[in-house]
Amino acid sequence: MTKPLQRHEAHMKMLAEDEERLLNAFYHDKLTSPELGKVIDPEHYNSHAIEPIAYIMANGLDFCEGNVIKYVSRWKQKGGVADLHKARQYLDFIIKNEEEGTPL
Numbered sequence: 001m002t003k004p005l006q007r008h009e010a011h012m013k014m015l016a017e018d019e020e021r022l023l024n025a026f027y028h029d030k031l032t033s034p035e036l037g038k039v040i041d042p043e044h045y046n047s048h049a050i051e052p053i054a055y056i057m058a059n060g061l062d063f064c065e066g067n068v069i070k071y072v073s074r075w076k077q078k079g080g081v082a083d084l085h086k087a088r089q090y091l092d093f094i095i096k097n098e099e100e101g102t103p104l
Contacts, residue, residue, distance in 0.1 A: 011058055018057075047077060064090045064097075 052073040056066040067090040075083035096102065 008058070015054065015057055064093045068094070 052066075052070050055061075056069055061069065068087045071079070071083040071087035071090070075081070075087070079086070
């Protein structure tokens with residue numbers, strides 16, 4: 001097995017463990033199943049082949065990069081053009097940080 005594949009499998013195992021930990025925490029807080037579904041598997045994300053959070057975590061994206069993925073992924077199902085503006089704002093943060101060394 002190649003190293004990238006081994007890393008991917010290890011990361012996917014870690015994601016599954018994290019998901020189980022989160023589910024247990026939500027059940028511990030006595031959320032009902034419909035409420036849990038809205039938090040863990042919202043409709044505006046589960047229409048994709050890969051959920052944005054899985055992609056973000058698997059690729060080790062930082063906060064700003066993750067938000068770009070999140071907003072671009074959901075804009076048609078949730079926030080419309082406002083989500084595209086949010087994505088652009090986070091892109092601007094990334095660009096400014098790269099060019100000037102300061103995020104804001």
